[in-house]
Amino acid sequence: MEEAPWLDDDETKTWLALVSMLIRLPAALDAQLQRDAGLSHFEYQVLAGLSMSPGRTLRMSTLARFADSSLPRLSQVVARFEKRGWVRRGPDPDDGRYTLATMTDEGFAKVAAAAPGHVSEVRRLVFDSLTKAQQRQLQSIGDRVIHTIDPDGACPATIADAALGVGDS
Amino acid sequence: MEEAPWLDDDETKTWLALVSMLIRLPAALDAQLQRDAGLSHFEYQVLAGLSMSPGRTLRMSTLARFADSSLPRLSQVVARFEKRGWVRRGPDPDDGRYTLATMTDEGFAKVAAAAPGHVSEVRRLVFDSLTKAQQRQLQSIGDRVIHTIDPDGACPATIADAALGVGDS
DNA sequence: CGAAATCACTTGCACCGTTAACTGATCGCC
DNA sequence: GGCGATCAGTTAACGGTGCAAGTGATTTCG
Numbered sequence: 001m002e003e004a005p006w007l008d009d010d011e012t013k014t015w016l017a018l019v020s021m022l023i024r025l026p027a028a029l030d031a032q033l034q035r036d037a038g039l040s041h042f043e044y045q046v047l048a049g050l051s052m053s054p055g056r057t058l059r060m061s062t063l064a065r066f067a068d069s070s071l072p073r074l075s076q077v078v079a080r081f082e083k084r085g086w087v088r089r090g091p092d093p094d095d096g097r098y099t100l101a102t103m104t105d106e107g108f109a110k111v112a113a114a115a116p117g118h119v120s121e122v123r124r125l126v127f128d129s130l131t132k133a134q135q136r137q138l139q140s141i142g143d144r145v146i147h148t149i150d151p152d153g154a155c156p157a158t159i160a161d162a163a164l165g166v167g168d169s
Numbered sequence: 170m171e172e173a174p175w176l177d178d179d180e181t182k183t184w185l186a187l188v189s190m191l192i193r194l195p196a197a198l199d200a201q202l203q204r205d206a207g208l209s210h211f212e213y214q215v216l217a218g219l220s221m222s223p224g225r226t227l228r229m230s231t232l233a234r235f236a237d238s239s240l241p242r243l244s245q246v247v248a249r250f251e252k253r254g255w256v257r258r259g260p261d262p263d264d265g266r267y268t269l270a271t272m273t274d275e276g277f278a279k280v281a282a283a284a285p286g287h288v289s290e291v292r293r294l295v296f297d298s299l300t301k302a303q304q305r306q307l308q309s310i311g312d313r314v315i316h317t318i319d320p321d322g323a324c325p326a327t328i329a330d331a332a333l334g335v336g337d338s
Numbered sequence: 339c340g341a342a343a344t345c346a347c348t349t350g351c352a353c354c355g356t357t358a359a360c361t362g363a364t365c366g367c368c
Numbered sequence: 369g370g371c372g373a374t375c376a377g378t379t380a381a382c383g384g385t386g387c388a389a390g391t392g393a394t395t396t397c398g
Contacts, residue, residue, distance in 0.1 A: 006288060011296060014304050017311030018295070019214070022195055023237040028318045040354090045188070061376065068192040073355060075378055097363050097376045116174060126187070127180060129313040135183050137306040142186030144298040149197045209384090230346065242385060244348055265393050266346045 025125065032121040037114035042067065044118060046077055047103070047111040050087065056103040059092060063101060086110055194294065201290040206283035211236065213287060215246055216272070216280040219256065225272035228261060232270060255279055 007015060026041060033039045039047070049066045050056055058066075064074045078101055081087040086107030092098035103111075127135065176184060195210060202208045208216070218235045219225055227235075233243045247270055250256040255276030261267035272280075296304065 005285060007291070007296075010308075011304070014308040014311070015291060015295070017308050017315065020237060021311040021314050022191060024315060024318050026191055059376090068189060070356070071377060072357085072379085076354085079378090091363090092376095095364075095376090099377065119175060122176070122184060125317050126184075126314060127176075129317045130310060134306060134310055135180070137303060138310055139179075139183040139186045141299060141303055141307055142183070142190040145190050145295060146186065146193060148294050148298050149193050228346090239386070240347060241349085241387080245384080248348090260393085261346095264346090266344095267393095268347065 028125060029118070029121065033114065033118055036117045037110075039114055042069065042073075043077055043081075044111070044114060046074065046081075047086070047107060048115070050101060050103040051108055051111045056108065057100050060089075060099045060101055081107065197294060198287070198290065202283065202287055205286045206279075208279075208283055211238070211242075212246055212250075213280070213283060215243065215250075216255070216276060217284070219270060219272040220277055220280045225277065226269050229258075229268045229270055250276065 029041045033041055033044050037044070045067045046063060046069075049063055050058055060074060060078070061071065063069075064071050067074065078087055078089065082089060084106075086104055088102045088104060089099055090102070092100050130138065198210045202210055202213050206213070214236045215232065215238075218232055219227055229243060229247070230240065232238075233240050236243065238246075247256055247258065251258060253275075255273055257271045257273060258268055259271070261269050299307065
């Protein structure tokens with residue numbers, strides 16, 4: 001713990017920039033989604049995950065991992081969605097312990113309506129400011145940090161690959 | 170809004186990696202600080218800002234900008250700190266509308282005890298995984314994103330420079 | 339000089355998220 | 369086959385955060 005007591009000047013600036021981005025970017029995305037669609041970023045992520053899955057159906061636990069969510073948190077959000085008619089829940093025929101969440105047409109319409117504005121904001125705040133090289137660096141940096149935090153935990157992209165059939169390689 | 174309807178495959182992967190980092194990195198930092206010092210990352214940021222300022226004193230509004238915080242949020246946290254004897258509050262002699270928050274020796278001892286473990290975790294999760302070039306890229310990426318979100322808003326680093334006398338040029 | 343407007347901050351209320359205890363369903367072991 | 373253990377998910381209680389209204393101090397302008 002005594003190896004490297006403090007950050008040097010460059011590291012401090014990098015760190016302050018990262019922390020600020022860590023706070024402001026989610027806040028900005030939440031603000032846009034709340035304003036234009038009445039959705040939090042987390043709610044959007046849940047709907048997006050369901051909309052991309054085959055049959056628009058996913059086990060709650062799989063959806064929770066995809067959305068970086070605890071199970072209680074997801075349970076409450078899905079309960080709200082069910083009340084609004086965006087999602088239906090039922091036991092998994094293969095294993096009664098699992099619960100399958102299925103997105104309705106109304107839910108799909110909701111996320112389809114919200115997506116363009118959100119993607120546009122993501123482009124505006126992130127991709128438009130960055131060079132192609134920086135985008136590659138950003139992905140690499142993100143992958144490394146995530147892997148350090150959770151070495152054997154599947155990242156959302158992997159879950160997307162495995163459960164949703166999205167992506168390649 | 171119709172300019173670029175969707176993200177391509179590379180952009181999607183970059184985006185998923187960034188979103189995951191946006192969620193997991195703050196969670197990991199909170200977990201370490203909570204475990205080892207009983208502090209949230211936000212509380213640490215407030216204490217760190219005060220500890221670095223001249224006279225360990227700062228106006229509430231300046232501290233709020235530094236910590237990316239709303240004023241009510243900061244007010245409650247500082248009220249808790251005051252109750253624990255880590256901070257004292259009083260009106261600014263120059264302008265009675267401002268409130269000066271001053272860190273006590275006990276508060277300084279608290280943040281000084283928490284800092285090494287936190288910095289060590291920051292190193293472990295971020296800097297140790299990254300090359301020097303990636304660190305430079307990360308700072309540049311963060312600066313650009315922050316500036317896009319808030320073009321004329323001062324970033325914490327700038328506030329640190331101006332109000333705390335930290336850093337250079 | 340005094341009243342209205344503005345500014346910095348604090349308080350009250352509603353909502354959201356985490357934690358711990360609980361319900362149902364399946365698996366392991368005898 | 370039946371009992372305990374484990375797993376998936378829900379529910380209830382607590383703490384924290386954002387928003388709107390309120391307080392106190394200062395500036396502005398007639």
